[in-house]
Amino acid sequence: MGAVETVRRFNRSYTQRIGVLEQSYLGTGRPLGASRLLFEVGPDGAAVRELRERLDLDSGYLTRLLARLADEGLVEVRPDPADRRRRAVTLTAVGLTAYRELDARSERKARSLLEPLTERQRARLDEALGTADLLIRAATVHLRVVHPVSDAATTALGEYYAELDRRFPGGFVPDPPDQGADALRAPDGAFVVATSDGAPVACGGVRRFDDSTGEIKRMWVATGWRGAGLGARLLRRLEDEARRLGYTRAVLDTNRVLTEAIAMYGRAGYREIEPYSQDNPYADAFFEKTLG
Amino acid sequence: MGAVETVRRFNRSYTQRIGVLEQSYLGTGRPLGASRLLFEVGPDGAAVRELRERLDLDSGYLTRLLARLADEGLVEVRPDPADRRRRAVTLTAVGLTAYRELDARSERKARSLLEPLTERQRARLDEALGTADLLIRAATVHLRVVHPVSDAATTALGEYYAELDRRFPGGFVPDPPDQGADALRAPDGAFVVATSDGAPVACGGVRRFDDSTGEIKRMWVATGWRGAGLGARLLRRLEDEARRLGYTRAVLDTNRVLTEAIAMYGRAGYREIEPYSQDNPYADAFFEKTLG
DNA sequence: CCATATCTCTGACTTTAGTCAGAGAATCCA
DNA sequence: TGGATTCTCTGACTAAAGTCAGAGATATGG
Known part of the structure; x- marks a missing residue:
């Protein structure tokens, strides 16, 4: 089956090159886990529960990561009024700035990847990744x-x-x-x-x-x-x-x-x-x- | 530019789903770094120098990782006869078995990703990833x-x-x-x-x-x-x-x-x-x- | 052949990531 | 209303990952 080989080959070159997109979180003076979390909270905020599921983190570990971000003044954690066992996380103004910084870094990375390609190639890559995205999502539904x-x-x-x-x-x-x-x-x-x-x-x-x-x-x-x-x-x-x-x-x-x-x-x-x-x-x- | 958005979107869904391909190295009783290294040495062996570049590791850290694999009897590290400052790493018979195990795991992962797709979709994904692979490689040449x-x-x-x-x-x-x-x-x-x-x-x-x-x-x-x-x-x-x-x-x-x-x-x-x-x-x- | 450079290794660290058991508060349900 | 459940937090850990400054052996270029 050729597709298996293609997937593996792609995975190899992709993680070596673009996997670095993730590491664009680096150099912010914050560990990767904390950055990922900050990004996952996002401008709209999120419930702690949801974050734990999305990032698949241990609850104790997540609590500590959040506490760290809170210490830095990036997020606020407060009880959900509807169910006071739950807690909701929102970005502070400072946190929002940090979020935008991460977002901009990731955007720059993606842009610089495309930069050497001609317009025609960008369009081809756009289409190919769009198709691959749809199919991969479909396969993992x-x-x-x-x-x-x-x-x-x-x-x-x-x-x-x-x-x-x-x-x-x-x-x-x-x-x-x-x-x-x-x-x-x-x-x-x-x-x-x-x-x-x-x-x-x-x-x-x-x-x-x-x-x-x-x-x-x-x-x-x-x-x-x-x-x-x-x-x-x-x-x-x-x-x-x-x-x-x-x-x-x-x-x-x-x-x-x-x-x-x-x-x-x-x-x-x-x-x-x-x-x-x-x-x-x-x-x-x-x-x-x-x-x- | 739509392509930037596509790249970022793809990256998100990809790392969340397939990024796990890498973690197929887990559950081998060996930390991820050691497994990755073992895989990178491969059946043909490799020079320490080369490994350091490919995996972007600190030389001290790499030495220790190799020592650990050598302790487990998976690899042998010996001086390169041509230049005895350099060292060459090869897999032992046991190491080769472990390598094949990793390879099989990764293959299984890729196969299980494709499993829910129909033949038609597999062919589409094959083509899309093949194109994306070529272009991404080309962009990072x-x-x-x-x-x-x-x-x-x-x-x-x-x-x-x-x-x-x-x-x-x-x-x-x-x-x-x-x-x-x-x-x-x-x-x-x-x-x-x-x-x-x-x-x-x-x-x-x-x-x-x-x-x-x-x-x-x-x-x-x-x-x-x-x-x-x-x-x-x-x-x-x-x-x-x-x-x-x-x-x-x-x-x-x-x-x-x-x-x-x-x-x-x-x-x-x-x-x-x-x-x-x-x-x-x-x-x-x-x-x-x-x-x- | 000597100064300089290259390559790997050692020791002594720090930070990050992750695990596990259990406590305490809030909620749900019979 | 009381027992079970859910959700988050705390304490006490371990393992993995990574960093840095040299030391020691070997090669190289003038």
């Missing part, structure tokens, strides 16, 4: 089964409905969120959310159609994430969940305007069948697949 | 003026002549290496070598043609490096050197089979002129440019 009225699910479905509302003339009226929620949970169904950096980027569910058949519902992929194979991956995962729930066949409905989706169902082994229901007024194409 | 019979120059010219020999029916007989070497040195000329990871990837020289004119000679770009703007960059650098030497005009000759080169000279502002010499039997196209 995290799929998981969640409760259909959990935060993650609600956010994802909210975006899904909003999009349907924009796309269908006359708009779209969703069911109230907890309507039929149990249908999308074990033992009858499942709801899967795909997240990247904590934000939902795709979702979908399976529910009982009949004893041997699961119906795929509410499949959605965020606009910026299409064309990266995320839909196909989500579909595979939903089929796995359907199998786990004991179904041997999957059915789904969709609308003919969604041509890419229909093509993707075809590639995934679905074949068109007669309408199996009139419940969904937005559906005009119906598919099935035997789950091997 | 190091151009410098060297003595025309230095190691760097000799290696580069050797590859250049070998290629000419392959390309021209009847082969190519180079001048002996030190022939006319002074012509390619100050105050009459200059010789520039481009290196990437220490290996020469392009070269070229300027020599005196007449009081006001420098002639560009022996421009060569390694096969794998074409199409990355390296030729244009090298040419600009040679023109700079020519200016510095007091020339106000540059001339050069080439062969019509080298269509990309001829197109590049056109883009760089060269225009075709009558043959100015019959000295070079391989030349059938002649160009000049006024150095502003």
